[in-house]
Every structure is written in C-alpha cells, then in structure tokens.
Amino acid sequence: MAEEADPTSVDPDYERHGGFPRFSPADPGPGFGEFVAGMRRLQDLAVSADPDDATWDVAAAKVAELVELLAPSQAGELVGPAGRSLKLPAAGSLLLPPWQITAFGPDGVALDVTFSRYHVGGNNAVHGGVLPLLFDTLFGMTIRAVRRPISRTAFLHVDYRKVTPIDVQLSARGWVREIDGRKTFVNAELRDPDGALLAEANGLMVRLLPHQP
Template sequence: MTDRDEYELDPDYYKHGGFPKFEVARPGEGFGRFLTAMRRAQDLAVSADPDPDTWSAAADLADQLVALLGPFEAAEGVGPANRVPSLPGAGSLLMPPYRVTQFDSDAVELTVRFSRFHVGGNYAVHGGVLPLTFDSVFGMVIHATGRPISRTAFLHVDYRSVTPIDTELTVRGWLREAEGRKAFVNAEMRDPDGTLCAEAHGLMVRLLPGQP
C-alpha cells in the first residue's frame, strides 16, 4: 500500500491516536554495536552472579550510560529503535532479535533466537514472551497485506511444546480472514526440526479516525 493509497482510503490515516509515521532510520554503525552489547548485558543481568563489589562497579557503569544517553531522549518515532530493519528486532531491545525472511500478502515469516534473558524456568522461553512476539508478527501481517493501522483486539496462544533458547526458530503469520474493519490473523512458531512450539490466532481491528 502506498502513501497515496492510505490517504485515499482514510485521509486521517496518520492521525489515528497521533501515531507517528515511521520511516527507516540510519543511526550509524555504532547503534548496531550498542544493541549487540546491550542484548549481552541483558543476558548477564539475569544470569551473572559476581561478588558485591562487581555489582557496585556494574551499577556505576550503568549510571554513566544513563547519564550519557539521558540528554538525547526523544519522542516515539524519532529515535532509531524499531526503525532499522537491517538490525535484529528492527533495532528494538523490547523485541527478541528476529530477522524477517518473507514479507508479502501471502505471509510474514521471520527467524528468531531467544536467549538467557528470555528464560522463564528450566532454560525454556518464558511463556509471556511468546505473545509479545506473535503480536508483533500480527502487526507485520497487517502492513504486509496493505490493511490500515489496526490494534490488537484479542490474541490467543496455544503452547504446544517447550520453546528453547539459543535455537533459531521460525515464526510464520498470515491473514486468515478479513471482514470490514476486522482482520483475523494466525501465526505459528516452529523449531529447526519442524516441531510446533506454539501457535496463535487473534483479531486486529482497524482504527477509526482520531481513535488512539
């Protein structure tokens, strides 16, 4: 869907709830290095067990990082997070590091690798992380099929087997049915052997003009 198509379908397309128009960001090589280091820091934050002095030193360094970046805090859609498709997770630490391998009206497919940061117990991915991943895929499906800005009305997840960390998984989402403002979306996650880890279905509803 082009910008003109969006406007002709709904003149207030980019005013729904004040949604910013997201465009690809080019923050420079340092941002990718920063994200890689931060993802590793997240893993260590939930797995490291150093002595008290080391924790204090780590806290000092974290304080320095906050002080360095604090003056540059920006509004949504201005900072590069979630706007760099070439980086894992599109450059967002909120998301697990995924990479899109298919993006068209038939389906959206991506690979994702969860790590120690995402563990819920017994080295398996926390069940609450999977709805986050599926919800993001649902949003991609909406864009890939050319539908207007929508929000999730409901999302149901069925857990079929343990989802492992440190394994490249495949997630596939597709539009099952569309009816007016409603889009019914399905998705599934499989391990390298094809085992179904989890599947989801949900309802995405097109926003009305001015609706947040």
C-alpha cells in the same frame, strides 16, 4: 523489508487517528548496531551473572555513567533509531528477541528468531509471556505486509504446544485468515528447526476509526 505503502492510499483517515506516529526507517551509524548487540549481551548477563558485591558496585556505577551519557538525547516515539533500524535484528529494538524477516508480502510475514537467557522463564525454557509479545508484533507486521489500514489488537490467543528453547534459531510465520470489514483475523505459528510446532496463535486486529489513537 518491503517498502511500506503510503498509509493514506488504503486509509484516507490515517492522519486523523489520534496522531498515530507515521513510521519511517532509520539508518544510524554502525555504533548503534554495536550498542544494541552489547545491550543484548548485557541483558543476558543481568539475569545470569553472580559476581561478588564489589563487582556489582562497579557494574552499577558503569550503568549510571551510561544513563548519564544518553539521558540528554532522549527523544519521542519513532524519533530514535530503536525499532526503526531495518538492517538490524528486531529493527534495533531491545523489547523484542532478535529476529530477521525472511518473507514480507501479501501472503504474510516470516521471521527467523532466536531467544536467549534473558527470555528464560525457568528450566532454560522461554517464558510463556514472551511468546504473545512476539506474536502480537508479528500480527502488526502482517497487517502492514498485506496493506491493511492501521489496526490495533482486539484479542490474541496463544496455544503452547511444546517448550520453546533458547539459543536455537526458530521460524515464525504470520498470515491473514479472514477479512470482515474493519476486522482482520490473523494466525501465527512458531516452529523449531525440525519443523515441530512450538506455539500457535490467532487474533483479531480492528481498523481504527477516525480520531481513535
């Protein structure tokens, strides 16, 4: 990812936006990457495994042990490495499908992204509600890439063109369509390996006023 511009250079009121966390990259040890990869696999199994009752009891006990191990280290927003580890898929966030940035600049953002069993809504197709999450994330990244001030999503509209498959590397792209004062109008699309359009989105990002969170 390209280095983030100093937010105050494009928005002098940055520090007054309700304490909006200032992003800084994290570089945790390899154990975190292995942990995230394992958790992604566990999420897939959590929605697809069908073992006997005894196996569920053992699995529940192991999860409880893991919760007990990590609970004392719980930290605030943008303190832990999740979402800030730029070398990992989706920057180490389990909220999002694993993506990797392929372009980041004034023309917008491009990603490679792969959905898995965890994201299925039915019939091995990605749940329709997952795609707005991807597009909203892409909109936020696009705002940063084009060096617009801190903005929040005012609206997001998605058109579904084809079924989105799992276990296939797809490409997503976001770009700015128009800027009007505090308003930034953004577009995005998701395509399969053959270039077929799976879904597209348009939205409005609005620059925060001083003291707005």
